[in-house]
Amino acid sequence: MTPRLDWRVSKVVDVRDETPRARTLVLEVPEWPGHRAGQHVDIRLVAEDGYQAQRSYSIASAPENPSVELTIERLAEGEVSPYLSDVLRPGDGLEVRGPIGGYFVWSTAQAGPLLLVAGGSGIVPLMAMLRHRTRADETRRAETPTRLLYSARTWDDVIYKEELKQLGADAEVHLTLTRDAPADWNGFRRRVDRAMLQEVGWPASELPNVYVCGPTPFTESVATLLVELGHAPAMVRTERFGPTG
Amino acid sequence: MRLDGNAAGGMLRDLFTLDATTADATCAGCGGVRPIGALPAYASDMGIILRCPSCDVAILRVARTPGRLRVDFSGVSFLTIPE
Numbered sequence: 001m002t003p004r005l006d007w008r009v010s011k012v013v014d015v016r017d018e019t020p021r022a023r024t025l026v027l028e029v030p031e032w033p034g035h036r037a038g039q040h041v042d043i044r045l046v047a048e049d050g051y052q053a054q055r056s057y058s059i060a061s062a063p064e065n066p067s068v069e070l071t072i073e074r075l076a077e078g079e080v081s082p083y084l085s086d087v088l089r090p091g092d093g094l095e096v097r098g099p100i101g102g103y104f105v106w107s108t109a110q111a112g113p114l115l116l117v118a119g120g121s122g123i124v125p126l127m128a129m130l131r132h133r134t135r136a137d138e139t140r141r142a143e144t145p146t147r148l149l150y151s152a153r154t155w156d157d158v159i160y161k162e163e164l165k166q167l168g169a170d171a172e173v174h175l176t177l178t179r180d181a182p183a184d185w186n187g188f189r190r191r192v193d194r195a196m197l198q199e200v201g202w203p204a205s206e207l208p209n210v211y212v213c214g215p216t217p218f219t220e221s222v223a224t225l226l227v228e229l230g231h232a233p234a235m236v237r238t239e240r241f242g243p244t245g
Numbered sequence: 246m247r248l249d250g251n252a253a254g255g256m257l258r259d260l261f262t263l264d265a266t267t268a269d270a271t272c273a274g275c276g277g278v279r280p281i282g283a284l285p286a287y288a289s290d291m292g293i294i295l296r297c298p299s300c301d302v303a304i305l306r307v308a309r310t311p312g313r314l315r316v317d318f319s320g321v322s323f324l325t326i327p328e
Contacts, residue, residue, distance in 0.1 A: 103282025
């Protein structure tokens with residue numbers, strides 16, 4: 001049983017710039033019941049005239065972390081994201097409810113290889129999974145060998161760069177830059193395709209748990225390719241997001 | 246905007262005490278069984294429509310109007326929700 005989902009006023013305790021367009025909000029949510037890696041929260045903004053705007057944002061922090069971290073990518077035309085990414089400051093309040101969702105979640109209790117495929121800010125819920133795994137003991141980590149394939153437009157758009165670099169010791173991290181890459185870039189330079197998934201992913205015969213998150217067209221194309229490569233549709237969990245701003 | 250059933254999680258928690266995104270929904274149109282979280286969804290500010298990816302039936306429609314939550318479940322013939 002899960003308790004009724006009420007709106008709570010969280011407090012912004014810190015903000016961190018991740019990229020020129022993405023910022024992490026660290027929230028303290030009163031009576032936060034804890035979350036699972038991959039879950040999201042709803043955010044509600046209410047204007048003085050009563051007009052409300054509501055959005056969903058994935059949780060980036062590990063379940064082991066008592067605060068709730070959201071990484072917001074600013075969409076220029078957006079109604080909510082510019083407020084969250086430019087205006088909110090430590091000490092401000094923000095209405096949230098959650099955690100929400102149980103389909104797109106992973107825990108180290110799910111033994112077996114793990115493949116994470118991110119498009120753009122689709123990295124956020126997958127980062128919660130990676131952070132969760134990092135905090136597990138050595139046995140659990142050995143039971144869940146992990147590979148991440150992360151597609152971003154440019155090097156500047158890559159979120160959590162430093163942390164991903166450190167993860168490299170314990171999980172395989174592969175980046176692909178689709179629009180523009182630094183001159184000395186030795187990663188992939190194209191959209192995720194069948195050959196890339198074959199090269200980077202686990203063979204379907206190893207029955208990996210697969211999580212794909214990104215914009216709808218990205219997520220659907222990757223999921224289709226994975227099923228063509230022999231992965232059971234039920235093993236390929238997807239979360240699509242759109243530019244709600 | 247096209248998303249998936251995960252995006253309906255918050256609204257569905259207004260209806261169910263359990264998390265419905267993990268629930269298996271049987272499509273009233275074709276009998277296909279899929280988790281709510283995996284269904285294609287069309288979302289707007291007002292609400293969300295979940296569709297069957299096989300036969301395109303509207304499995305579930307939820308809309309919020311002032312003071313009312315409106316729900317059409319006619320596209321679901323059976324729902325199994327894990328406790």
